[in-house]
Amino acid sequence: MATNATPATAGTPRTTEEHSDRAGHGLLAALRFAVLLVGAFLALVPFYYMIVGALQKERDTSILGLLPLPGNLTLDNFVGVNSSIDLLGSLLNSLIMTAGVVGCTLVLGLLVGYALAVLSFRGQGLVFALVLLVQAIPFQLLMVPLYVMVVRYFNLADSYLGMILPFAINSVAVLIFRQYFLQIPRDVFDAARIDGASELRILVSVAVPLVRPAVLTAMLVTFIGPWNEFLWPFLVTKDAAMQPLAVSLANFSQANSTFQANPMGAVLAGACVLAIPAVVLFLLFQRHFKSANLGSALKG
Amino acid sequence: MTTLRDAESRSKGWGTARSAPPPGRGDRRPTQRRRRLQRILGEHPLGLLLSAPYTAFVVIVFLVPFGFGVWMAFHDFFFTAPGVAVPHPFVGLDNFRQVVDDASVRQAFGNLLVFLVVNLPLTVVLALLLATGLDAVVHWKGFFRVSYYIPYVTASVATLAVWIFMFNGNGVVNRLLGDLAPDPTWLANQHLIMPLIAVYVTWKNLGFYVLLFLAGLQAVPQELHEAAKVDGAGAWRRFRTVTLPGVRPVTSLVVLLSIIMTGQIFTEPYLLTGGGPNGASMTPALLMYQKGIQQGKPDVAAAIGMILVLAVMILSLVSRRLTERRS
Numbered sequence: 114m115a116t117n118a119t120p121a122t123a124g125t126p127r128t129t130e131e132h133s134d135r136a137g138h139g140l141l142a143a144l145r146f147a148v149l150l151v152g153a154f155l156a157l158v159p160f161y162y163m164i165v166g167a168l169q170k171e172r173d174t175s176i177l178g179l180l181p182l183p184g185n186l187t188l189d190n191f192v193g194v195n196s197s198i199d200l201l202g203s204l205l206n207s208l209i210m211t212a213g214v215v216g217c218t219l220v221l222g223l224l225v226g227y228a229l230a231v232l233s234f235r236g237q238g239l240v241f242a243l244v245l246l247v248q249a250i251p252f253q254l255l256m257v258p259l260y261v262m263v264v265r266y267f268n269l270a271d272s273y274l275g276m277i278l279p280f281a282i283n284s285v286a287v288l289i290f291r292q293y294f295l296q297i298p299r300d301v302f303d304a305a306r307i308d309g310a311s312e313l314r315i316l317v318s319v320a321v322p323l324v325r326p327a328v329l330t331a332m333l334v335t336f337i338g339p340w341n342e343f344l345w346p347f348l349v350t351k352d353a354a355m356q357p358l359a360v361s362l363a364n365f366s367q368a369n370s371t372f373q374a375n376p377m378g379a380v381l382a383g384a385c386v387l388a389i390p391a392v393v394l395f396l397l398f399q400r401h402f403k404s405a406n407l408g409s410a411l412k413g
Numbered sequence: 414m415t416t417l418r419d420a421e422s423r424s425k426g427w428g429t430a431r432s433a434p435p436p437g438r439g440d441r442r443p444t445q446r447r448r449r450l451q452r453i454l455g456e457h458p459l460g461l462l463l464s465a466p467y468t469a470f471v472v473i474v475f476l477v478p479f480g481f482g483v484w485m486a487f488h489d490f491f492f493t494a495p496g497v498a499v500p501h502p503f504v505g506l507d508n509f510r511q512v513v514d515d516a517s518v519r520q521a522f523g524n525l526l527v528f529l530v531v532n533l534p535l536t537v538v539l540a541l542l543l544a545t546g547l548d549a550v551v552h553w554k555g556f557f558r559v560s561y562y563i564p565y566v567t568a569s570v571a572t573l574a575v576w577i578f579m580f581n582g583n584g585v586v587n588r589l590l591g592d593l594a595p596d597p598t599w600l601a602n603q604h605l606i607m608p609l610i611a612v613y614v615t616w617k618n619l620g621f622y623v624l625l626f627l628a629g630l631q632a633v634p635q636e637l638h639e640a641a642k643v644d645g646a647g648a649w650r651r652f653r654t655v656t657l658p659g660v661r662p663v664t665s666l667v668v669l670l671s672i673i674m675t676g677q678i679f680t681e682p683y684l685l686t687g688g689g690p691n692g693a694s695m696t697p698a699l700l701m702y703q704k705g706i707q708q709g710k711p712d713v714a715a716a717i718g719m720i721l722v723l724a725v726m727i728l729s730l731v732s733r734r735l736t737e738r739r740s
Contacts, residue, residue, distance in 0.1 A: 141648060142549075142550075145546045145549060145550060146546075146550060146552075146553075148542065148543070148546050149543065149546045149547065149550060149553075149557045152539075152543050152546075152557070152560070152561060153556065153557050153560035153561065155616070156560045156561050156563060156564055156616070156619070156620065157560050157563065159564070159572060159575040159576065159579065159616075160563065160564075160567075160575075162575055162578065162579060162585070163571070163572075163574070163575045163578075166575070166578050174578075174583050174584050174585050174588055175585075175588055176585065176588055176589060178585065179585060217470075220466075221466050221467045221470065222467075224463040224464070224466065224467065225463060225464050225467040227463060228457075228459070228460035228461075228463040228464050229460075229464075232455075232456070232457035232459060232460035232463075233455055233456045233457055233460070234454055234455030234456065234457050234458060234459070234460030234461050234464075235453065235454050235455040235461070236455075236461065236464075237455065237460060240464045240467075240468060243468065243471050244467075246475075247471060247475055250475075250479070250722060251673060251676045251677050251721070251722060251725060252677060253676060253677055253679070253697070253698045253701060253718055253721060253722075254479065254482060254718040254719065254721070254722045255474075255475065255478045255479060255482065255718075256698070256701060256702070256705075256714075256718070257482065257485070257701060257705040257706070257711045257714040257715050257718060258478040258479070258481040258482035258485060258711075258715065259474065259478045260705075260706060260711075261481070261485075261492075261711055262477070262478055262481065265492065278473075278474055279474050281470055281474070282467055282470040282471060282474065282475070287467070312457055312459045313459060316459075316463075337565075337566050340568065341566075341567070341568035341569065341570070343568070343569060343570050343679075343680045344679050344680060344698075344702075348702075348706065359568050359570045359571075362570050362571070362574075363570045363680075363683075363684060366570075366574055366577075366684065367684070377577075377578055380574045380578075381574055381575065381578060383571075383574075384568075384570070384571035384572075384574040384575065385571075387568050387570060387571045388567045388568060388571040388572075391566050391567060391568065392563055392566060392567060395559075395562065395563070395566045396559065399555075399558075399559050399562070400555075
């Protein structure tokens with residue numbers, strides 16, 4: 114572990130100082146590894162406990178209850194929560210809301226990100242300022258007036274459009290796209306211009322294929338928000354048939370469902386159903402959270 | 414401004430190629446029209462078209478509600494049956510006066526300060542610690558990165574359910590603590606509930622900040638570390654003199670984002686305690702919901718919102734001063 118010399122430094126002669134450093138280095142590495150391990154443990158323990166708690170027949174908060182005891186395991190909690198809230202219907206509502214938000218975010222964000230990074234036009238500074246402004250001002254300032262507008266004036270309560278509307282623009286996505294387009298060397302676009310491509314053609318045939326990794330990143334980043342969002346859909350949906358899972362689960366846990374055999378277990382079972390899609394998607398695509406190597410665009 | 418930009422665009426690549434030889438009679442007029450259009454709209458008028466839908470959305474779901482909210486805060490606004498026109502008289506600072514005089518509002522803002530005192534140092538120190546470790550570690554790097562990020566991608570509603578399970582009266586945390594368990598227990602203890610929420614939020618968002626710090630660490634030039642090593646600086650010295658100054662912009666950003674996030678705390682107190690005990694975990698955002706939507710006083714809620722944003726802005730500016738000047 115201590116001998117991970119990079120190719121660049123491998124050729125240079127090592128000083129004696131560096132050799133004597135190695136023992137301390139090993140200790141430091143072990144300490145570092147321990148700290149990282151503790152961090153991972155603390156990050157993951159609640160998830161382990163979420164699953165164990167969701168599978169418990171009877172609520173067991175003893176220290177032994179941390180283990181999945183075979184005698185106390187059941188899937189009844191999932192059936193229980195499903196009898197109170199329509200899990201499938203809620204999941205579908207979550208999915209529709211999320212798909213709407215991600216779709217709007219990607220299309221609008223890609224267009225603005227491209228315009229801001231590659232083109233130059235009058236009002237560009239203003240548009241960028243708007244992007245940052247949207248990012249900087251908390252949603253809470255808009256919460257009450259938006260609620261009044263969407264529910265009272267637009268009549269969009271209990272509708273997908275009403276849930277999606279405030280999240281259709283996402284500054285993070287714009288900044289991701291802008292950043293990716295800025296990373297692409299100007300020469301790529303200039304080369305296309307010299308070849309006589311129109312600006313629109315450059316966007317469709319050169320820019321969009323190049324930022325495919327950014328599309329994925331923006332998708333993953335924006336998927337999390339609406340899927341997990343509680344406050345806004347909670348405000349605009351009163352009809353249980355329209356509520357996304359986060360809202361119906363929160364209402365279920367607030368309702369103190371004592372008629373359930375294991376109320377806490379039922380809530381945790383619902384929590385698993387809400388958490389698993391986001392976590393699985395993240396696990397599948399986590400390597401895309403690193404920035405892609407765009408240098409290849411100029412080769413050849 | 415126009416001439417400056419023109420000169421700039423002419424000096425750029427294809428602009429020079431087109432303008433250097435005088436164009437033939439045939440294509441002179443379209444070129445001129447295009448020039449004039451470009452002088453008004455900029456080099457690429459397409460940019461305006463591409464920005465239009467986004468800008469329209471910003472106006473509808475952001476600027477209009479923003480203006481509406483400000484208007485509301487200075488008027489007597491209340492909900493009426495649809496289609497009924499009622500006057501909403503201008504009341505000046507009445508709503509604000511009502512807010513400032515309200516002890517529960519002052520308490521809610523005080524709670525945010527308690528939150529920040531716990532959350533900010535914890536977030537910065539732990540995120541930097543884990544990112545530094547992650548930057549240097551060889552094995553299991555991907556596993557660590559993913560582990561830290563998982564709480565961040567999981568819904569608050571789901572993770573809060575587990576935290577309630579763990580921290581309520583006879584939960585596993587109190588079982589582990591035995592006689593050391595606090596009395597009254599975590600969720601019912603007015604001195605512990607806000608710090609607990611701060612720890613929860615730190616846990617939830619830490620992975621995101623670790624990634625930010627990791628990107629910042631990787632941007633610190635390796636040569637600086639090598640040079641410091643050659644000069645005989647130990648690991649701690651290098652961390653203080655090379656790493657810390659190198660990640661200062663990220664630290665500044667992390668502090669800023671944490672402060673902005675603090676203003677938005679709603680779900681945690683709503684699900685954990687409903688704002689109790691005795692308002693000890695009430696936050697301005699939750700208060701806005703209760704007053705504005707449950708009690709039908711959106712004008713008062715809008716006033717709280719304006720004060721909240723002002724407070725967040727002032728804190729952000731102060732934090733920027735502090736984090737960027739320290740050297």
